[in-house]
Amino acid sequence: MRDARKRAGWSVDQLAERCAEVGLPQLSATAVYLIEGGGRGKSGTRPRRRITVEELLGVAYALGVSPLALLLPEDDTSYPVTPDVVTSARAVYEWFVGERFPPLPAPGDADQWNDEDRAAAWFMFTRALRYVPEPSTHWLVNAHLEDLRQRNTERDQAIQAQLAALTEKVNQLTTKGADGGQPNN
Numbered sequence: 001m002r003d004a005r006k007r008a009g010w011s012v013d014q015l016a017e018r019c020a021e022v023g024l025p026q027l028s029a030t031a032v033y034l035i036e037g038g039g040r041g042k043s044g045t046r047p048r049r050r051i052t053v054e055e056l057l058g059v060a061y062a063l064g065v066s067p068l069a070l071l072l073p074e075d076d077t078s079y080p081v082t083p084d085v086v087t088s089a090r091a092v093y094e095w096f097v098g099e100r101f102p103p104l105p106a107p108g109d110a111d112q113w114n115d116e117d118r119a120a121a122w123f124m125f126t127r128a129l130r131y132v133p134e135p136s137t138h139w140l141v142n143a144h145l146e147d148l149r150q151r152n153t154e155r156d157q158a159i160q161a162q163l164a165a166l167t168e169k170v171n172q173l174t175t176k177g178a179d180g181g182q183p184n185n
Contacts, residue, residue, distance in 0.1 A: 001051075001070050002036040004063050012036075018062040027055060069092060 005015050010028045019027040027035075034049035051059075060067040072089045073078065079089040 004065050004069055008063055019058060022058055022062050024055060024058040
């Protein structure tokens with residue numbers, strides 16, 4: 001978050017003001033400072049404040065960046081998923097957007113499946129799910145489309161019949177008027 005704020009050229013106070021403008025008044029300058037990691041306390045630890053998902057999205061919106069830009073480093077460095085699992089920032093990004101399996105060790109078959117194999121399989125699986133609808137859903141959509149087509153056809157036929165009747169009436173009126181007679185209303 002600090003890197004994105006600095007890239008925007010904003011101070012902690014400016015980010016807090018912008019957050020308040022977008023509906024997050026709880027993100028005061030102190031809160032932003034603590035979320036970013038704070039300073040060193042007397043014990044040498046950094047005081048921190050947790051950030052909610054709502055706040056993360058709001059800060060990303062305020063800064064005009066993707067929420068992932070606040071979570072992941074710009075370069076493809078090692079990134080801790082858990083205290084025991086570290087992978088690349090790129091692998092975390094691909095996992096986050098659904099293009100790979102979670103970057104966790106595969107139980108029992110780690111020698112047979114490397115991370116790239118699992119990523120390729122996950123990518124193909126998610127793509128298949130996106131483009132192949134369930135048969136019942138597909139059938140239901142087709143049924144609704146056919147119903148709409150039928151209604152439009154019936155409506156179009158009714159409109160055509162009304163237009164034909166009006167055209168006939170206009171022709172009758174025009175013909176009687178041309179004969180010099182009095183048109184009937």
